[in-house]
Amino acid sequence: MSLVLRGVTKDYAGVGVLHGIDLEGRFGEVLAVVGANGAGKSTLIRILAGAQPMSAGEMRIDDEDVRLRSPHDAHRRGIRTVYQELTLVPGLSVTENLLMGDFPRRRGLIDWPAAHARAAALLESIGFGAIDPRTRAEHLTVARQQMVEIAKALVTEPRVLILDEPSAVLSGRDLDSLFALIRRLRERGVLVIYVSHRLAEVLDLADSIVVIKDGRVIETTEPARTSEDDLIRLMAGRKLEQIYPDRRPEPGEPRLEVSGLTRAGEFHDVSFTLRAGEVVGMFGLVGSGRSELARCVFGAEPAGAGSGAYGSPAEAIAAGLALVTEDRKRTGLVLGMSVRDNIALTTLEGPLIDLAGQRERIGGMIDRLGIRPEGCAPMAVEHLSGGNQQKAVLAKWLLKNPRVLLLDEPTRGVDMATRVEIYRIIDALARDGVAVLLISSDLTEVIGASDRVLVMAHGRIAGELRSDQTSEDEILAHSMGTLI
C-alpha cells in the first residue's frame, strides 16, 4: 500500500534537474519533502501531479506501474495537488469553485441552497467551517483562498494529497486547522506529501522526511532521528554557523537623500538618507506603503511632492540605483526567456551586442551568485526554483554595479540556505560601498541583516531604530502606529 518512485529523472532542454529520485510514501502517513531552493522539489511535485512527464524512471502505486499523462490522469488515480500559486476563479463563489460544475439540480436548474449547503458541509467536515461558501473567492484573504484550494482538492476524496508550502500564507488558527486536517487525513489512510521550508512544522507533522539536494535524495529519515540543525546542514551541504553577517563599519557619504516624498493615498512626507556602506532595513505591515515608496523613488511611479525620487527607471538606473521588486514573477523576470537573456536585460548595449562578452559576464555572475542548477544559463527562467529566480533578478542588477540597491522582500519564499547566501551577498555589497535598502516583513531578518531600521506605518515613517539596540516587539509596536 504505497506510492513508489524509482530512478526518476527530469531535464529541461538538456539540463538535468532531477537525477534519479527514489522515494516511497505509504498510505496513511505524512511524507515531508525538504530541500533548498533549486533542489528540485517543485519539479518533483509537478511530476507527481502529472503536470510534467518524467524523462526517465518509474512510478508505482500499489505495485502497479503508473504513467501520468496529465493532471487529469493524476486526479483519476486519486492524486491531488495544492500548489503555492492559487488557482481559484476569482469572480466565482466558494461553492462554485469547490463543486466546479457538479451542482445539485432541481427541475434541470441549479439548486443553489442545496449547493451552498453541500459546500458548507464539506468545509465544516474538514475544519474550515469559518469560510462562508457564498463569498466570492476574490473577497477572501489569501489564507482563506489557500484553505478553499485545499478543500477543493479534497472534494474527490484523494488517496494522495500533495501540499506545496501550504503554511506559507497561513497563520494562527488557520494553521492549527490545517495541521488538524492533515492528521485526520492521515488517519483516514491518505498519503500526504508535505513540502515546506518550515522545518519545525515538518518535524512536528511528518512520519518520514526526505531531504533533496541538487536533484537527488540525499537522506530519508524520521523526526525522531533528526533535528532542525541536521536538516539545514543536509540541505545546505555544510554547517550554517551564522545566519546574519557581522556588524559593518560606520557608513560613508550619503548616496540617496529622500525628503518630504509624498504620493497621494500611498505615503506621506517620507524623508530618509541611505549612506554608502550601510544596510537600512525597512519594516511595515502590508499596506504601509513600503513597496510603493521604493517604486516611486526608482521612478516607476510619479511622485506627488517632495524630492529624492527619480523621473523614470532609466534615470534612476543612470544614477546608479537598482530595484529588486517584491513580485519576481510579475515585475522581476520575463518568465519565458532564458536565464541569460533575463540577466542581460539591464546591460543591452549596441549597436551590436557583443554576444561572447555577454555570455562571459553573465556566466561569471551566475557562478558568483551560485544560481542552480549547474549550466542553467540557456534554461527558461520559469523552470528555476523561487530562490534561484530571485538570484537571477539580483544578478541582472549586480551587473550594473549599482551604488544604491533597493531590495523589496528579497527572501520571500526563499529557503534558509539560500537566504543566508543572499544576506552574504548584501553584506559584501555594503562593504564595497553600496547603500542598501532592505524592505522586509520578516522581523528577524530586518534586525539581523541591517544596521538600522526604518518603520513605516500608514504611509509615514513612524520610527527609526538602531538594529543592535532594538527588539522585534519595539519594531512591531512602531509599525502599528501605537508609539507615535
Place this chain on the structure above:
Amino acid sequence: MTAASPRLVLRGRDVTVEAISAAVVVLLVVVAATTSDTFLTSVNLTNLLKQMVTTGLLAFGMLVVILTGGIDLSVGSVVAFSGILAAGLSAGLPIPVAMVVGVAAGIAFGLVNGTLVARFGLAPFVVTLASLTTIRGLAFVYSEVPVTPSDPAFLTLGSAMIGPVPLITVIMAAVFVAGGVFLSRTPAGRSVIAIGGNAETVRLAGIDVRKHVILAYAISGACAGLAGVVLASRVGIAQPSVGVAFELDAIAACVIGGASLSGGRGSVRATFGGVLVLVLINNLLNLYGVQSFWQQVLKGLIIIVVILVRRK
C-alpha cells in the same frame, strides 16, 4: 536567439521549430519536383521567387509586432496605399523618390498605429482593425481606378534580375538577414522580444517600452510599404483593391514558424520557413490546377495541423 526560437520535444529530443519548417519545405519541394513537370522550369522558379516577396516582407514586419504581443491587421491596406501612391507620384516625381515616399507612407501609418497602442494603451487588434479600413478607404480616395505608371522605368525594380534571382527577392532576403541581426544582436531587437514576455519587467530595467512598441509597428509599416511598392512595380499596375487579407498570410507564416501570438516567442528563420511553406503550397496547387477556393481550404487545414503538431 536561443530564447526566441521555440523548441519542442519530439521523442525525447529537442527539435527546433526551424528544423521542422525546413523539413516541411524540403518535403514540399521534393513532392513538387517529382509530381509536376513545370515546377523545376526556370519560368516557374522565377515566378516562385517573386511570389514569395510580398508575403515574406509582410511576415517579417508582422513577426516584429507579434513579438511585442501585438498584431498588425492594417498591412494589406498599406500595401494598396503605398503602391498606388508611388505609382501616382511617379508621374510627377523621379521614380526612386516616388517609391521612397510610398514606403515612407507605410512607416507613417506604422507610427500612428504604434503610438495609439503604446501611448494611449489601446488594444492592437482594435487599433489596426480601424486603420485597416481607414487606410483602405484612403487608397480609394487617392484613386478609385487602378493607376498605371506612365514611365515603364517604374517596372524596373520588379523585373530586374541579379543573375538568376529577381532583384526584389534579393531585397526581401536582405530584409530577413538584417531582421535576424536586429532581433538577435541589437538592444532594440532584444527589448522587443522581452517586452512581449513581460513589459513591466522591461520597463523597470530602464528600457523605454513605448518607444520600442512604436518602433515595432513602424517596422511593420515600412515592410508593408515596401511590399506595396514592390508589388506595384512587379505587376505594372497599382490597384486600390489589392492586398485584401494579406495580413492573414503574414500572420499564418509567423504562426507556422512557431511564433506565439501572446508575444515574446518567435524566430526569423522559422517565419521565413512559414513563408516558404505557404508560397510553395500555393504554387503547387496552381501547377495542379486546383481551384483557388480549395487552396484557401487547404491553407487553413495546414495551419491547424502545424499548430497541432507543435502542441506539447
